[in-house]
Amino acid sequence: MGNIKKCINYLKDPALVARFQRFFGVVRLGNQQEESVVFTPAENGEWKTNGSVVLKRDDGDHRITNKFWFYLFFLGTYLGDEIGYSIIIPFFIWNIDSAIGRKMVLVWAIVMYIGQSIKDIIQWPRPACPPVVRLQKKWSVEYGMPSTHAMISIALPFSVLHYISNRYQIDYTIAIGLALVWCVLITLSRLYLGMHTVLDIIAGLLLATVLLIPFVPIADILDRFLMYFKWTPLVLLTTTVLLILVYPTGDQWTPTKGDTSLILGTCAGILTGGWLLVTLGIQNEYRALNPTNNHVDWPSLKDIGMIVIRSGLGYACIAVSFLIVKYVFVVVDVLLTKCGVTVTDSNLNRHIAVLDNTYKYLTFYLVSGVTIFVIPLLQRELHVQRLSFYNEAK
Template sequence: MATQASNTHALSSVTFHDEHMHNKIPILTIHHDKLEHSQLDKQGRADTQHAEDLYETELPWWRATIRARILSSVKRESQILARMQECIRHPWLDLYFLYSSTLGTHTFFMIGLPLTFFFGYEELGRGLVIVLASGVYVASFLKDLICSPRPLVPPVTRLTIGTHHLEYGFPSTHSTNSVSMALFIFGYVRRAYIESATISSSIYYTSCVILVIYAVTVVFGRLYTGMHSFIDCAVGVFLGVIIWGGYVIMKEAFGNWLATAHWIVPLTMIPICLLLVHYHPHPVDDCPCFEDAIAFVSVLLGIALSRWHSVYSGVDERFLSSVMPGPQGAAWTLEDTVSWWTLACAKVTIGILVIFVWRILAKSLLHIVLPPLFRLLASSFDLPHRRFYTPATDYQHMPVESSLRPIPSFIDLPGVLEVSAIRERSALGRTSEVKRRGAKSNNDSPSANGENYSGSELENSNGSYQRKEVKHYDADVLTKVVVYAGMAILAAEGLPVTFALLGWGVKPC
């Protein structure tokens, strides 16, 4: 979003270091002298082009009314957050809450998703996907529905990793994910302690303390870093509890339905997935929430289809229960341990590589096939069109690099775990830090220091914003659905069956 902020801006780079630390760690902050405009974009910045009346014009009255109420709360809470930051901010706390925020991202949890299936923890992996996908979709839905900005900058100082600041603020997805995951894991710990008595009291209570610290750290960290207001986090926590509660109530019925409903499962799940994608709200600004929602709904679709197919074809009984080769019981020699870990590493390496190859090939093929197919269908039907997405009738070829990276991780991991920053030369020749919003330079080439960016905005040291527009294509939407669903099917069924056929087994013991 092209924006022009107040004329009185000052950008500071704070570099924390300790006499015992050899490497300096940059934590990037934005400071503005004063806020001259009442108009706010989704990041809580002053915005003369996207004024309040634009939101009132673009949004239906009921959405605009809800947004106005939340916005008034965000404005009040921004002053409170600013005073809180002045009182408690410390370099080490900045580091702690900045980097611990990655523990509340859906990308963090998705790292372990394939591994749960590679090693026979199917129920755990399926529950993880259901809870996480539900939280991400609901939070993304509400963000694009309400279009509420993040806390105001100024007076708040914002610390962020990755591109989360490009999304709207209400509600906090981090809070939703961390609370739902803490409760989800607590359910397994409690079952292991009370029902099966496989863990001791000390392990149980230690686990509970760790889960509480984890949830509190992530939720409070969103306030400390200036990424969310109190109302954002409160609603996020509420959603996390509701989603976990819904999963507990429905998991048995849903699992039985996947295992016994036969062809009704794919005939129901596929249309539901496509409807969830189609009816995701259209925001006023281009927001990355929609792409997260597509990815997780598609992963949930793939997990459900793989469970249905494994039961329907009898694969679960013949292959998914096989045990990895090696001695059973407690009498393991060093050679046995080395052999087992070598095989486990081989499973992880080959499994992740296969998922990468699938994503590259499927993406490339769909980008070739879908645009001409859409153009053919458009000659006879009015195809659904999403705001900010270019229809196939308006382009002939898709660029090589669009919404899906050619070398990916499970949910776009490479680009989300870096401190959001670039360096540019000041007038005095010194290197200064500016906050990066995933921008390329104006000539669409990598920046001078060799870093390459993809995205839409770059905030300069003088407080102005440059836009390098990122184009979205309608073919990308269906491409993501197919690619991510396929990745989930490979992780949940295809690869475990392959490991069993190779004699590597699935379950660790």
């Protein structure tokens, strides 16, 4: 038991992350801490050293000595946040396979909900600064255990690999290699940016691996059921809203509940849009389901051109949809303010929690529905559609 505790404390040590950062060219300037200093959590997100010196979470001055790793790891971390999802999920639906895209989103939502909930239950802080250099401010006030970036780095590529292998002939060497590169790039980026301890990363990877075993086949079955069930929109709306309401919240505000609302809204929107396509007869299931008959060929120049046009049109529509929804909510804010309702939290300088979660949920619910339902119809009207899209009811 003592050895296990020592191992856990070692993997939690922020000095380990700081050494990783220095190896890849992140150098802290001034007030450098000795590696022998032991950091233990104190109150209010502070860290206390073995010399009883209390240190705030402060990035301090730093210098990047290797730009290659800097840009590579920033790219890696974007693959695991909403910027990456906003690019990858629509691209997959429009250009590869919408049925696999729906299942991928379902797995993503389940894994992220569990990971985010555990974060707010355990409430372990992120690695202390110093000695770590915090290169990203976005999630600094969130808790760190487990790393949901690490969870998604496993969940997304390997669930997609499973679903694709059931429908198409693929080169497993290339597919597994790409999945591993994806996973390694995202996980190492979290250490490089100073956002997680090594223990956070390992816990995220292990938890996601365990969750994939039951949830990958469950998501496949659930997607097939939801596409043909009469009351699917109501079930999705009720379930996702209930999950948001029961989401664990602590005394200290963190953005995890808002991010979880965003994720659940996306999942409900994608699946509702898919249900509409099937219910209206736009998508059917008349396709060869034997993987030996579904070859994956490299796209021709014409195919690449169509992908570029199709994607460019789609992303432009998504951007317009976001702007429209944002404008509508600005009007709602004005109306609520005139009615005497408080819409902003002066301490946090943002919407009050109820409005923040509601706006995020509805925004991504509506835009996700546009992504899978409206945009493919527009692509068809402009004759840039992917023909196999209409045979992907399941």
